[in-house]
Amino acid sequence: MSLPLSTDTPNTWCPGCSNFCILAAFRQVLEKLVAEESLALHNVVIASGIGCHGKITDYLALNSFTALHGRLVPVMSGIKCANPALTVIGFSGDGDAYSEGLEHLLHAARRNSDITLFVHNNEVFALTAGQATAASPKGFKNKASPGGSPEAPINAPCTMLGAGASFVARSYASDIALTATIMARAIRHRGFSFVEILQPCITFSDTRRERAEKIYRLDQSALCDVLSSAIERAEGADGRVPLGIFYDIEKPTFEDDLGLVTQASPQLKSRPRPRRAEARR
Amino acid sequence: MRYLPSLLFTHRLYDTICEMQKDEHELCTVGIGGIAGDGIIETGHTLGSMLTALGYQVSASFTYPSLIRGGHNFARISFAAEKVWSDHEELDILIALNQETITLHRRELRPGGLIIVEQDEATDEQVIAIAYTEALAQAQAPRIARSSLTLGALCRLLNLPLEALYTALQKSLKKTESAANTGLARIGYTQIQSKKFHCPAPPLSPHGAKEFVNGNTAFARGLIAAGLEYYLSYPMTPTTSLLHYLARQKEEHKLTVIQPESELAVINMALGVAYAGKRVAIGSASGGFALMQEAFSLAGMAELPLVVAVSQRQAPATGVPTYSSQTDLRFCIHAGHGEFPRIVVAPGDPAEAYLAGINALNDAWKYQVPVIVLLDKILSEHAMTSELLPAQAAHELGSVAEHPDSHYGRYAMTHNSISPMAFPGTLDTAVKVNSYEHDEKGFTVEDLPSVSAMLGKRQRKGALMRKDLTSRGGIKVSGDLKSNTALLFWGSTKGPVQEAGRDLLRPVKFVQVLGMEPFDTEGVSKALDGVKTIINIEANENGQLAGLVRERTGIRASDMILKSDSRPFEAGALASQINSVLTKPL
Numbered sequence: 114m115s116l117p118l119s120t121d122t123p124n125t126w127c128p129g130c131s132n133f134c135i136l137a138a139f140r141q142v143l144e145k146l147v148a149e150e151s152l153a154l155h156n157v158v159i160a161s162g163i164g165c166h167g168k169i170t171d172y173l174a175l176n177s178f179t180a181l182h183g184r185l186v187p188v189m190s191g192i193k194c195a196n197p198a199l200t201v202i203g204f205s206g207d208g209d210a211y212s213e214g215l216e217h218l219l220h221a222a223r224r225n226s227d228i229t230l231f232v233h234n235n236e237v238f239a240l241t242a243g244q245a246t247a248a249s250p251k252g253f254k255n256k257a258s259p260g261g262s263p264e265a266p267i268n269a270p271c272t273m274l275g276a277g278a279s280f281v282a283r284s285y286a287s288d289i290a291l292t293a294t295i296m297a298r299a300i301r302h303r304g305f306s307f308v309e310i311l312q313p314c315i316t317f318s319d320t321r322r323e324r325a326e327k328i329y330r331l332d333q334s335a336l337c338d339v340l341s342s343a344i345e346r347a348e349g350a351d352g353r354v355p356l357g358i359f360y361d362i363e364k365p366t367f368e369d370d371l372g373l374v375t376q377a378s379p380q381l382k383s384r385p386r387p388r389r390a391e392a393r394r
Numbered sequence: 395m396r397y398l399p400s401l402l403f404t405h406r407l408y409d410t411i412c413e414m415q416k417d418e419h420e421l422c423t424v425g426i427g428g429i430a431g432d433g434i435i436e437t438g439h440t441l442g443s444m445l446t447a448l449g450y451q452v453s454a455s456f457t458y459p460s461l462i463r464g465g466h467n468f469a470r471i472s473f474a475a476e477k478v479w480s481d482h483e484e485l486d487i488l489i490a491l492n493q494e495t496i497t498l499h500r501r502e503l504r505p506g507g508l509i510i511v512e513q514d515e516a517t518d519e520q521v522i523a524i525a526y527t528e529a530l531a532q533a534q535a536p537r538i539a540r541s542s543l544t545l546g547a548l549c550r551l552l553n554l555p556l557e558a559l560y561t562a563l564q565k566s567l568k569k570t571e572s573a574a575n576t577g578l579a580r581i582g583y584t585q586i587q588s589k590k591f592h593c594p595a596p597p598l599s600p601h602g603a604k605e606f607v608n609g610n611t612a613f614a615r616g617l618i619a620a621g622l623e624y625y626l627s628y629p630m631t632p633t634t635s636l637l638h639y640l641a642r643q644k645e646e647h648k649l650t651v652i653q654p655e656s657e658l659a660v661i662n663m664a665l666g667v668a669y670a671g672k673r674v675a676i677g678s679a680s681g682g683f684a685l686m687q688e689a690f691s692l693a694g695m696a697e698l699p700l701v702v703a704v705s706q707r708q709a710p711a712t713g714v715p716t717y718s719s720q721t722d723l724r725f726c727i728h729a730g731h732g733e734f735p736r737i738v739v740a741p742g743d744p745a746e747a748y749l750a751g752i753n754a755l756n757d758a759w760k761y762q763v764p765v766i767v768l769l770d771k772i773l774s775e776h777a778m779t780s781e782l783l784p785a786q787a788a789h790e791l792g793s794v795a796e797h798p799d800s801h802y803g804r805y806a807m808t809h810n811s812i813s814p815m816a817f818p819g820t821l822d823t824a825v826k827v828n829s830y831e832h833d834e835k836g837f838t839v840e841d842l843p844s845v846s847a848m849l850g851k852r853q854r855k856g857a858l859m860r861k862d863l864t865s866r867g868g869i870k871v872s873g874d875l876k877s878n879t880a881l882l883f884w885g886s887t888k889g890p891v892q893e894a895g896r897d898l899l900r901p902v903k904f905v906q907v908l909g910m911e912p913f914d915t916e917g918v919s920k921a922l923d924g925v926k927t928i929i930n931i932e933a934n935e936n937g938q939l940a941g942l943v944r945e946r947t948g949i950r951a952s953d954m955i956l957k958s959d960s961r962p963f964e965a966g967a968l969a970s971q972i973n974s975v976l977t978k979p980l
Binding site: 117120121122155156158163168170171174175176177178179180181184185187188189190191192193194195196198199216217220371373 | 624626650652654655656658659660662663664665666667668669670671672674688689692800817818819820821822823824825826827828829830836837838
């Protein structure tokens with residue numbers, strides 16, 4: 114570890130919170146991408162929403178925009194449009210991305226903004242002490258719905274695939290290696306990259322045991338450029354939860370279509386070109 | 395209203411007017427009506443541009459319902475050699491593209507006025523019948539071009555050069571369309587044989603580069619003159635034409651124009667653009683701005699430079715979408731939760747809207763605050779002969795960090811509480827902005843000393859803005875400066891007030907407030923000091939400006955002329971209302 118990424122802000126995540134794993138994975142990715150010169154730190158902008166995840170901007174000595182609850186995605190699109198040479202990476206939560214700000218997520222995916230979003234999905238509003246989000250399981254008991262949440266949860270990767278995201282993946286926070294691999298792929302991907310990172314909330318929704326039984330890793334040797342099979346994979350089999358990259362295609366970005374990419378710095382150009390999407394079968 | 399004898403056909407009316415008028419000038423008003431889809435608004439703009447090019451002063455209103463096809467659209471164009479502040483109700487000529495126009499507007503025609511209409515033959519002496527269908531076939535023109543035929547006829551009636559109409563048509567139409575339209579104009583011109591109508595003479599020496607322009611276009615031109623790079627907007631009347639105009643300027647002025655998914659996306663995206671160092675403005679009607687409140691507050695907290703055009707329409711809620719009001723002054727000066735410095739200016743005519751566009755962008759960057767330019771439907775869409783002075787253009791960068799490094803603090807304390815800006819992409823520099831309260835480097839804080847320090851910094855910045863902006867002048871005072879009667883007004887109400895001012899029984903002082911926040915307390919107090927009768931005139935129910943003036947200066951308006959029915963003030967009716975205040979026993 115050599116990059117000067119640390120800050121003086123005391124970390125106030127709960128001891129044992131898997132946000133530490135996500136932070137560790139991201140730092141690894143930055144080290145790697147900077148070491149191989151595909152990224153320069155001063156061209157990285159991180160953004161966050163409001164929730165436990167949102168504190169991450171205080172814990173990294175990087176350009177950052179701590180946005181409003183649910184509104185970081187349009188902020189990120191704006192930053193990228195204003196300066197396409199920047200690499201814009203967002204951290205959001207399930208409340209932040211799926212409850213309050215869902216519309217922005219759909220439209221960013223649809224227009225293929227060249228930004229990367231990591232959603233810390235702990236299936237609960239933790240910072241407000243444990244209410245149900247759009248990702249909480251039906252029947253989830255909490256102070257706001259003591260009889261259990263009456264709403265079914267969203268399957269965000271499927272939603273993102275339907276909306277037109279060009280890179281969709283899911284990871285599990287405590288699997289730092291997998292998260293780092295997917296994060297690196299997502300950042301390199303040209304276009305809208307969506308990564309849901311499942312995590313327990315050890316205080317309000319400790320899902321560690323049941324989650325361990327349900328998650329499985331996808332066979333990544335198969336092609337990821339056919340939408341119908343990507344949706345099928347993201348839905349998971351037998352109520353189990355798949356991890357891995359569901360979809361990865363190349364298509365023109367929002368900034369391409371606005372005619373803004375001519376301003377791109379060498380930084381962006383030195384990124385490895387994504388492989389061409391194979392013919393759909 | 396105040397026509398010279400040559401324009402008048404009845405002596406009775408002339409006598410009445412001579413009694414009322416103190417400074418008559420020659421004025422002519424043309425109404426053009428048809429259904430939506432007839433190109434009524436475009437025709438009004440063509441006529442206004444043509445008259446302006448000929449040296450006239452023009453003021454025009456455009457009325458249309460919220461629908462795409464059908465309904466009744468109406469353009470009303472008043473012109474004279476001298477400044478016309480507001481178009482007049484009484485018509486000299488009515489151009490009817492359908493019968494409904496005659497039903498609705500014949501009563502507005504003055505005695506001796508004329509109607510141009512599609513008919514085989516004239517049914518009475520006021521009617522000038524034109525065979526539209528034959529002319530269309532002859533010129534091989536589509537139905538929408540009928541208005542050009544009538545404009546040709548109008549030129550003949552008013553003895554205006556047909557070439558001026560050709561030029562105006564060529565400017566406003568695509569090349570493929572202009573041939574058929576100029577052909578029709580010529581046919582219209584030649585169809586008028588006998589009847590001639592008096593036209594006011596243009597000024598002998600028209601001066602300056604005047605143009606026929608609405609408030610939205612003038613404001614957009616101001617933004618461009620101050621170096622606008624990005625414009626974002628979600629369509630909503632009456633700011634849609636601002637979006638359309640700027641989208642057309644993309645190539646020439648290297649603008650990026652984006653229409654995001656919602657007003658929430660618009661303002662949040664714009665804050666991202668500003669953070670990355672680009673000059674950005676957004677626009678919406680007040681209803682759309684209502685959706686933006688939380689992020690407007692973020693602009694204040696994060697000290698991001700942002701210009702917001704807010705155009706008022708009739709409200710509450712969706713209201714009467716294509717009509718006007720001045721009901722959102724209080725809403726805008728208090729916009730966003732929390733207390734933070736912001737600028738709110740309310741121009742009253744296109745020339746002021748142009749200057750407001752320039753100042754708004756420069757001030758946003760100078761003080762790193764959100765700036766609202768408060769417009770309304772009338773200012774946004776009605777048009778007036780105006781002079782937008784290129785000399786006023788200015789592109790001020792604001793305070794930019796010279797050599798930022800790893801010690802850089804986006805919110806660094808400085809002598810004037812304005813922190814030099816750096817932008818992401820700067821070597822060794824982390825630029826951190828935050829919706830939470832933050833320290834000098836942008837890290838989240840909750841401890842009392844840090845919270846107080848940053849609150850104090852923003853307050854001091856607000857105080858500095860107050861000092862700077864009020865010394866620039868937030869009001870305009872004109873008329874009889876020694877009068878003990880003042881008319882107090884703001885926004886587009888300026889037009890009818892100034893126009894009514896010609897017909898008043900005694901000289902008055904005109905006090906127009908432009909700077910709503912910071913408010914020019916000293917200037918307004920001085921202007922109203924010792925004035926016995928203060929007549930407050932605005933298009934709302936509660937007298938929002940009068941309330942603001944009383945709050946900030948302690949001065950109370952003695953009389954109120956309020957209109958909250960969504961329709962514009964008519965200068966003639968307004969003059970009568972003011973006169974009745976002037977003549978009431980004390």
